[in-house]
Amino acid sequence: MASDPDLETAAVSLRRQLADHLEKGGWLRSPEWRAAVENVPRHVFIPRFYRESDAPGVTTWEPVTPATAGHAEWLRLVYTDETWMTQFDGRDIDWTDPHPVSNTTPTSSSTLPSLVARMLEDLDVHEGMTVLEIGTGTGYSTALMCHRLGSESVTSIETDEKVARRAHEALAQCGYAPHLVVGDGRVGHPDGAPYDRLIATCGFRTIPPAWLQQVLPGGIILTTLRGWMRSLGLVKLIVTGGSASGWFSEDDPSFMIARQQDAPESLGMIPGPDDGTTRKATYGPGVLTSSGPGFMAQLAVPDARFFSMPVDGGPVSTFVLDGVTDSFAVLAPTDSGWQVRQGGPRRLWDAVETAVATWEEYGSPGSAAFGVTVSRDAQVVWLGNPNGPQWPLPS
Ligand SMILES: C[S@@+](CC[C@H](N)C(=O)[O-])C[C@H]1O[C@@H](n2cnc3c(N)ncnc32)[C@H](O)[C@@H]1O
Incomplete structure (x- = not known):
C-alpha cells in the first residue's frame, strides 16, 4: 500500500496542506518541525482507525479503512487535524470484519496533529538532545x-505490547529505529537516562518521581495532568x-x-438517605462541569467522582463520591438554591467550595495562572506563584 506511487504523490500534497494548516494555526512554528510533518507518512501509522460517528444518541465509533471509506477519502481523513482512535478498552480490533462500537473507552490513538506539533515545539529541542x-x-x-533528532536520540515507552509492536513495524517501514520499550512509563527507562x-x-495524576531522576537538570518535562473527573491540562516543568x-x-x-x-470501576458506597449532615450549599453541582470551577473541584477533591440521578422519584441529586476515603456529598435542589449532605472523613463539598471561592477571590483566572512544583516529598498545584494557595496532587 505504502509503495503505491499515486498514493504517495497524493500523500505528499496532503502533508503539505496539513503543515500549512498547522503553521497558520500557530502550532507549527519552526522549519525543522515543519519538515518532519511534511516527511513523516501518517498513513503508515494509521492504516485503519475509528472515528466518532455523527449519529445522535450514545457515542458510537465507526471504522475507517481504505475498504470502508474508499482509498482517497481514507487518505484525506488521515491527513486532517483530527485524533483517530486505534484501540478501545485495551482490546485489539478485529480488522477482518470491523464494526461500529459504542459504550467503550478509547485506549490508544494517533493524537490530534495540532496538539502533537504544539507540544513538540514547546519541548524546545536542539540538535544532539535526547528525548524520552x-x-x-x-x-x-x-x-x-x-526525523527531527535522529532515531538514536529517541526512546519511547508504550504499556501495551501489541500497540508497541505495531508502532515498531510502522517505524521500521519508514526507516526509523528509535529505542522502543514496552512497560509502564511511570518508571521511565533508566538504562537510557x-x-x-x-x-x-x-495523562498522569501526578508526576512520576522516576522522571525527576532521569531528566537532566535544566531539562523539560512536558505532560498532561489529569484527574478522574477531568483533565487539568498541559504542564511544562523545568527540572532542577x-x-x-x-x-x-x-x-x-x-x-x-x-x-x-x-x-x-466502583464509584464507592452510595450513602443511605439519613447519612451525613446537611447544610445550605453556596455553589450547586454546576461548578463540577464548568471550566474554571471544575478545574478547582478536581484539585480540591482529587479522588472523587460524581453522577446525577433522581432520588425516590423526586428531583435529580448529584452524588460526589470519594471511594478512597469513603466520603460523600449529595447535592439536592431546594426552593431557595441547593443543599448539601456530607459524610465520611473528608467534607468534600466544603473543600470544593473553599477552592472555588479562592479562585473567585483571585479574579477567576484561567489555567495559565496555575503552576506545579514537584519535589521528592510533595507535589502541589499552586495559584499565582509557588507560595500562593496550594492544592496537593493525589499521593
Ligand atoms: C494518545 S496515545 C499516544 C499517541 C501517540 N503519541 C501517537 O502519536 O500516536 C496514548 C498511549 O499511551 C499508552 N499508555 C497508557 N498508559 C501508559 C503508561 N503508563 N506507559 C506507557 N504508555 C502508556 C496507551 O496505551 C496509548 O497507546
Whole structure:
C-alpha cells in the first residue's frame, strides 16, 4: 500500500496542506518541525482507525479503512487535524470484519496533529538532545521526533505490547529505529537516562518521581495532568535536580489517562438517605462541569467522582463520591438554591467550595495562572506563584 506511487504523490500534497494548516494555526512554528510533518507518512501509522460517528444518541465509533471509506477519502481523513482512535478498552480490533462500537473507552490513538506539533515545539529541542516519550501509541509522534533528532536520540515507552509492536513495524517501514520499550512509563527507562526532554502523550495524576531522576537538570518535562473527573491540562516543568516546577498552559488539552491510573470501576458506597449532615450549599453541582470551577473541584477533591440521578422519584441529586476515603456529598435542589449532605472523613463539598471561592477571590483566572512544583516529598498545584494557595496532587 505504502509503495503505491499515486498514493504517495497524493500523500505528499496532503502533508503539505496539513503543515500549512498547522503553521497558520500557530502550532507549527519552526522549519525543522515543519519538515518532519511534511516527511513523516501518517498513513503508515494509521492504516485503519475509528472515528466518532455523527449519529445522535450514545457515542458510537465507526471504522475507517481504505475498504470502508474508499482509498482517497481514507487518505484525506488521515491527513486532517483530527485524533483517530486505534484501540478501545485495551482490546485489539478485529480488522477482518470491523464494526461500529459504542459504550467503550478509547485506549490508544494517533493524537490530534495540532496538539502533537504544539507540544513538540514547546519541548524546545536542539540538535544532539535526547528525548524520552511516554505513550508510543501508533508511533507517529515518535517518528516526527526521529526525523527531527535522529532515531538514536529517541526512546519511547508504550504499556501495551501489541500497540508497541505495531508502532515498531510502522517505524521500521519508514526507516526509523528509535529505542522502543514496552512497560509502564511511570518508571521511565533508566538504562537510557539521562534525557534532555521528556514528553508524555497520556495523562498522569501526578508526576512520576522516576522522571525527576532521569531528566537532566535544566531539562523539560512536558505532560498532561489529569484527574478522574477531568483533565487539568498541559504542564511544562523545568527540572532542577530532584525537583521540578513550571506552569500550566492556557488551554487544557486532554489525553487519555495512563492505564495504571484509571479510576477504579466502583464509584464507592452510595450513602443511605439519613447519612451525613446537611447544610445550605453556596455553589450547586454546576461548578463540577464548568471550566474554571471544575478545574478547582478536581484539585480540591482529587479522588472523587460524581453522577446525577433522581432520588425516590423526586428531583435529580448529584452524588460526589470519594471511594478512597469513603466520603460523600449529595447535592439536592431546594426552593431557595441547593443543599448539601456530607459524610465520611473528608467534607468534600466544603473543600470544593473553599477552592472555588479562592479562585473567585483571585479574579477567576484561567489555567495559565496555575503552576506545579514537584519535589521528592510533595507535589502541589499552586495559584499565582509557588507560595500562593496550594492544592496537593493525589499521593
Ligand atoms: C494518545 S496515545 C499516544 C499517541 C501517540 N503519541 C501517537 O502519536 O500516536 C496514548 C498511549 O499511551 C499508552 N499508555 C497508557 N498508559 C501508559 C503508561 N503508563 N506507559 C506507557 N504508555 C502508556 C496507551 O496505551 C496509548 O497507546
